Amino acid sequence: MDASGATPGHLLELIRSRPAWTRQQLLDATGMSRPTLLERISPLFAAGLVCEAGSTASIGGRPAQLIRFDDRQLTVLTFDVGHTHARVGLTGVHGGELHSVSRRIDVSHTPPDAMLADLVAVADGVLASCPPQRLIGVGVGLPGPIEPGTGLPKPTTILPGWDAYPLPDVLRERWDVPMVFENDARALAFGEASRHxxxxxxxxxxxxxxxxxxxxxxxxxxxxxxxxxxxxxxxxxxxxxxxxxxxxxxxxxxxxxxxxxxxxxxxxxxxxxxxxxxxxxxxxxxxxxxxxxxxxxxxxxxxxxxxxxxxxxxxxxxxxxxxxxxxxxxxxxxxxxxxxxxxxxSLGERAATVGLVNLVVGRVLAPEAIDRALAADHGPIGVLSYPPRTLRA
Structure with a gap:
């Protein structure tokens, strides 16, 4: 295909589509000139989104260097909240779980402030149990309707007190990263769909x-x-x-x-x-x-x-x-x-978690999102520091 006009974000999308590429393979796939490829790929190296990954086997000439998506330490924090159980996990962008904790809850009889304080404390423990990661986003699933575009819970008898609760604002005070809010059943469906x-x-x-x-x-x-x-x-x-x-x-x-x-x-x-x-x-x-x-x-x-x-x-x-x-x-x-x-x-209790991770990754690593982040002079991901911000009272 001729992708000579592709942005760095689109180039990253291409690089993510297979395990590794040589520069010549990227030139052939995109139709770019070598200087254009260097111009588009340099910001991706600088942002830690791509890296060199060894070289091809020598067949008489100089081995070619391989380039791949740098997914090392890229993680998503998820809160899968159901009626009676919640699961908080830290997962790699390809779905590999680093650590998770499940606990019993009563979402219908616990005020949202108390629920969040408890779950954020669990998340702190999950994060602390792993080496510092590059947190690219947070995904939250709730057993009720979510207002599109805002992430605010909508009225439901199952979640008294959650109607229009500023959940996105509260969590962004803790982790200043992109966030996805979704109904728990739809998150489960999205996770299962990744298997089909x-x-x-x-x-x-x-x-x-x-x-x-x-x-x-x-x-x-x-x-x-x-x-x-x-x-x-x-x-x-x-x-x-x-x-x-x-x-x-x-x-x-x-x-x-x-x-x-x-x-x-x-x-x-x-x-x-x-x-x-x-x-x-x-x-x-x-x-x-x-x-x-x-x-x-x-x-x-x-x-x-x-x-x-x-x-x-x-x-x-x-x-x-x-x-x-x-x-x-x-x-x-x-x-x-x-x-x-x-x-x-096929995913069992991890289905909604996988769905939330995939939704976050799809949003954060979308070509347009990558290009906006690079244009703003900062990468779309940052090294998670400890401790995070204090949860609002």
Whole structure:
């Protein structure tokens, strides 16, 4: 291709597309002259974004030096916050986890200031456990809708007190790096989609609540108001069990993990997972799976995904996957499901973390973002210093 007019940001995107390049290979791929290539690549070396990586094997002439994306020590800090558990992790830009800590929480009954103070303290411990890293961004997943463009939580009964809470401002006072805020189910779907490149992927998080995300063309659908994927509150009947949203007959009132705990009298979702083969539990899961399959069938008929991934501690159970798949195929035309794969999560509890990391990396290392950072006379990444800023009271 002729990319002789490509900016340093676009050149970095090309370099990232494979493990290593020689300068001659870059010249051939871009159509640049040698002086132009030197002009475009020099700022990337100066910013620590590319490095030399040895040389080619000698075949009689002088070995050529190899150039690669310098991902050493580049990391993303993530907060995967669910209804009852939070996971704080430090991960490399290619998905390799350096360290993480999970802890039980009660997001519905903990004020946001207290929740954040606790999770930031956990993050301090995660960061301190690793050698100083080059932190390029922070990703946050929450079990509720997020306002596009601002990262502010939107109203939901699950997160009382979080409506318009200045989460981005609070965290930027601690870490002055680019940040991504996303619904936890959509983050899970984006993470799972990385295992199915080029496909349209519908991902479902089924744990305490039920949410979904749709990824197509490498992009996650957020919707105009940030509520895309809020399938747990699709109403299945005018009457029925009361939902935590205050209405009756919602999918979540029948099939969410919260509802199943009430139906089975168990204390935790782990109990349900461990006893999933017991007849009463199995029957309850199959019934719930059929309810979820009814809702997903319409989405599949509309979006025609190649893969449906069921994640979360309930969603990934084998019997649940079978029940959901059977119901979908029972009520959907064959042409909508002929090529559909219905599979459990392959990333498990790391799915949302992987999604958040990929969203941050996609934003920070986008060609336009790299060019803006270089034009501002500073690199898009900085060496993380300890201790970070103090969390606002």
């Amino acid at each position: 490149p080029g496909e349209t992927v519908l991902g479902v998080k089924w744990a305490t609540g039920i949410g979904a995300g749709l990824v197509t063309g490498g992009m996650s659908l957020t919707g105009d108001d940030g509520t895309a994927g809020d399938i747990g509150h699709v109403k299945l009947a005018r009457t029925g069990p009361e939902c935590r949203c205050g209405r009756r007959g919602c999918l979540a009132a029948y099939a969410s993990g919260h509802a199943l705990l009430g139906q089975l009298g168990f204390g935790s979702l782990t109990d349900i997972a461990l006893r999933a083969d017991e007849p009463p539990v199995h029957r309850a899961l199959v019934t719930a799976g059929r309810k979820l399959g009814t809702v997903l069938a319409s989405l599949i008929a509309m979006a025609n995904p190649r893969t449906l991934v069921l994640g979360g501690i309930i969603g990934a159970l084998p019997g649940v996957v079978d029940a959901v798949g059977t119901r979908i195929r029972d009520i959907t035309l064959l042409r909508s499901t002929a090529g559909l794969r219905i599979v459990p999560s």
